[in-house]
Amino acid sequence: MGLTAKRWARRAGVVAALGALAVLLSACSDFSLRNAVPPDAASVQGQASRNIYDIVFVIGAAVFFLVEGLILFAVVHYRRRAGDDELPPQIHGNNRLEIIWTAIPIAIVLALFVLSWQTLNTVDARTPTPPVRIGVVAYQWQWEFVYAPEGVAWQDCGAPVNKGKCVTVFGTLPAGGDRSNWTPPTMHVPVNETVELQLHSTDVIHSFYVPAFLFQRDITPRKDQVIQFTADRIGIYRGQCTQFCGLYHQFMEFQVQVESKVDYVAWLQQELTPPPAPSAAPSPSGPAGSPAASSAP
Ligand SMILES: [Cu+2]
Incomplete structure (x- = not known):
């Protein structure tokens, strides 16, 4: 009885998840991968920002697929099978592993810090005599x-x-x-x-x-x-x-x-060349009521 109820609950869950996915996909009919990335930069500074975006995206995607892949592998490969009645050997601490998984994120963060710093300097660079x-x-x-x-x-x-x-x-x-x-x-x-x-x-x-x-x-x-x-x-x-x-x-x-x-x-x-603008000074006075043509020359 309990088992049947569980099975039904699982099936209902799968149907609900598929329904939600269908709704999500139908809402995304206009979705194109082109819209998911920033536009092509039209300026030198924009290109610098775009470059670092691409680097961060590639690193993020690599970390995502590596971590998700390992999780899926562990879940599927080490799942409980019929006859598994005991816990597997319990392990505490592994210095080499812990050093590796601390060092890699630190290296990534440091590299991104340096790259971001360089990008910031490019974007904020100023010449004293702009043409x-x-x-x-x-x-x-x-x-x-x-x-x-x-x-x-x-x-x-x-x-x-x-x-x-x-x-x-x-x-x-x-x-x-x-x-x-x-x-x-x-x-x-x-x-x-x-x-x-x-x-x-x-x-x-x-x-x-x-x-x-x-x-x-x-x-x-x-x-x-x-x-x-x-x-x-x-x-x-x-x-x-x-x-x-x-x-x-x-x-x-x-x-x-x-x-x-x-x-x-x-x-x-x-x-x-004439006719000149009626006033070259900033005229912040917006229209009072509805949007209307303002002080265009
Ligand atoms: Cu505004």
Whole structure:
């Protein structure tokens, strides 16, 4: 009686597990292995992050399969068989084994520490004379990208003496929240040149994130962040604020257009020719009510 109940319970368990697996697989019909790994890096710094990701992934996978394989082997090979009525010999302590399984994880952790340190140095490396400097102003709920000429700080672009010298890309909210005819603000940068971003928030914490650069940095009010990157693949890359920053946070998208130096200079020149932007100063005033077109030039 007890045995039959146990068997039924086991069968019910198997059916439930198969059902759960079917539900799980049906939910993953869009699953592709491509989505399970980070995107191809489009910057030198992103490639460094990607390299260490790959190394950690390979080590993690090797450890997983080794440990799971040994567990399965032990469970199957040393399972209790008919007639096994006594415990197998009980062993306590094995110095050689214990040294090995302590030393290997320590070696892995130390190697990863050194590699992470090197990667961090690559990602955070800064040159004192970046060829391109951009002021990035984040506010509820858009972005402004301010290009100031050599010798002018982006914060001073609003001064009358600098009129016509700066280029400002103003982000606008999609009218009525409708994205169909809306383009997020675009940051133009030349390929293979170091670009410095001076990240500034005028209100709450935002976050600068471009998935293709495998990079994210919070922008905290009253504490500007300076980052540098070198995009090495021409293309247009999506960006998004990734700190929930209020009602229209989801509209804080932007694009980074990586183009040839010639195209970049041509774009800058075209933007510098009149008619100039109505105001080059950051205008953090978002719309009061619903998302609507704001101060686009
Ligand atoms: Cu934000």
